[in-house]
Amino acid sequence: MLRSLDIRDMLIIERLSLAFQPGLNVLTGETGAGKSILLDSLGFVLGWRGRAELVRAGAEKGEVVAVFDLPADHPALAVLADYEIEAEGELILRRVNHADGRKTAWANDRRVSGEVLRALSETLVELHGQHDDRGLLNPRGHRQMLDAFAGLDLAPVRAAWGALGQARKDLASAEGALAAVRAEEEFLRHAVAELDKLNPEPGEEAVLDARRRSMQASEKIRADVARAHAALSEQGAEAMLLEALRRLEGASDHAEGALEAPIAALNRALTELGEAQSGVESCLDALDFNPAELEALEERLFAIRALARKHSVLPDDLGTFAQGLRKRLEALDGGEKNIAALRRALTLAEDAYRAEAARLSAARKTAAARLDAAMAAELAPLKMERAVFATQVTPCDAGPEGQDAVAFTVATNPGAPAGPLNKIASGGELSRFLLALKVCLTGDTPGMTLIFDEIDRGVGGATADAVGRRLKALSDTAQVLVVTHSPQVAALGAHHWRVEKRVTGGMTTSTVTPLSAADRVEEIGRMLAGDTVSDAARAAARALLDT
Helix, strand or coil: CEEEEEEEEECCEEEEEEECCCCEEEEECCCCCCHHHHHHHHHHHCCCCCCCCCECCCCCEEEEEEEEECCCCCCHHHHHHHCCCCCCCEEEEEEEEECCCCEEEEECCEEECHHHHHHHHHHHEEEEECCCCCCCCCHHHHHHHHHHHHCCCCHHHHHHHHHHHHHHHHHHHHHHHHHHHHHCHHHHHHHHHHHHHHCCCCCHHHHHHHHHHHHHHHHHHHHHHHHHHHHHCCCCHHHHHHHHHHHHHHHHHHCCCCCHHHHHHHHHHHHHHHHHHHHHHHHHHHHCCCHHHHHHHHHHHHHHHHHHHHCCCCHHHHHHHHHHHHHHHHHHHHHHHHHHHHHHHHHHHHHHHHHHHHHHHHHHHHHHHHHHHHHHHHHCCCCCCCCEEEEEEEEEEEECCEEEEEEEEEECCCCCCCEEHHHHCCHHHHHHHHHHHHHHCHHHCCCCEEEEECCCCCCCHHHHHHHHHHHHHHCCCCEEEEECCCHHHHHCCCEEEEEEEEEECCEEEEEEEECCHHHHHHHHHHHHHCCCCCHHHHHHHHHHHHC
């Protein structure tokens, strides 16, 4: 609910403070008194796009402050939470318009943009009138209004739409992956076959390389080792030592012990020589290999290294790389089955969405018939019993809220073609259509302040009374502000303000005065009789106020 509105230096308003109340709030005054300026100022603090020049002539800046009461379940709280703005029961909006055109705004002392103000205004205020393009006349909102009127739960169709979108995404992803694998199928099969044939093992390349180096080295040293072995053999050093030992032992009997030490040394030398011969023989055995083995070893080593270079991996990673290629082949081989399963899932998702959308369409058509009947009942007292209001529910592209387009249409006379509200109805008719529609849809905007700008224009008498009674009915569940020239409407208000324009010292200003019971008699009398309020006009005003 709008609790207060403070305006400073805006257009012809110098200083003005208004404290609004629950129920039906009525603003009256002569044409040009400044009633529209109040709406312009409220629209300014709510971020609506309107007049470019709002600062009062001679002032440096204009300022508007609006205070709203926010109950615990008010939808504005969700908007405030999105922008991390704290609020405890009330929302204070303040916006300043500088003379140079700069605009600054705050919400509960937090600096905010016009975008934030507009987001908040969607939950705070609805403006209805002959030039309404934000609410009931906007076809983009008709489906939402019908859904709210019917109390429809859109969660199932939204969930079905989300599941359908995911199914489509999964199928497209799988088909794309399968197409990519198919494009390299020939390469994959050749590469896997090549790797499977070679079957390299981790660490094998290092082992083969070490063995190869050993074989290559043995070719270079084996000849020298063999010659050394020959030099140590029976035809070499061993034979010479044995010959020397034999001769010394033959002469030792006649040498008086002088040859015992040399003979012992030779025996020791022959023992060491035997050990040397054994070691050299072992080395020769180790260096002995088949040249064909070296050739086979080198062939495998080079094959492993060539495959590693070919696939840009380390030799030890060839096994892991091969496993990855096999998995891609498995995906290719099992891809068709997976695609078939995903297509079945997509068909099921499409069927589920169509079922939910069809259920929603049927509910909307039922609700449309109820709304049309309710509108017919509302239009008759407004002297539009010959007009036909129709809610058209037609197919449209599928989406998260179903596959229906909803449009409110009217035909003002029997047999006349139906068309959009703002194209078919005249000014007075349009006002009554909007009022009737708002009465029927009154449950769709809890916690809103409803503003009706001269919605009773062009009607009078019993029709104006019917307009006023419907506004009063709306005010039972929402705060209603009405700018009116109709005494019948003004008399039904719970709270009444008079807007006046005054000229003081050559300066024109607009003021707004709350009216007492006696002042209301005078104001409604003026609305009935004009500038001169007669006793008969006062009596008629009292009669209106007493009804």
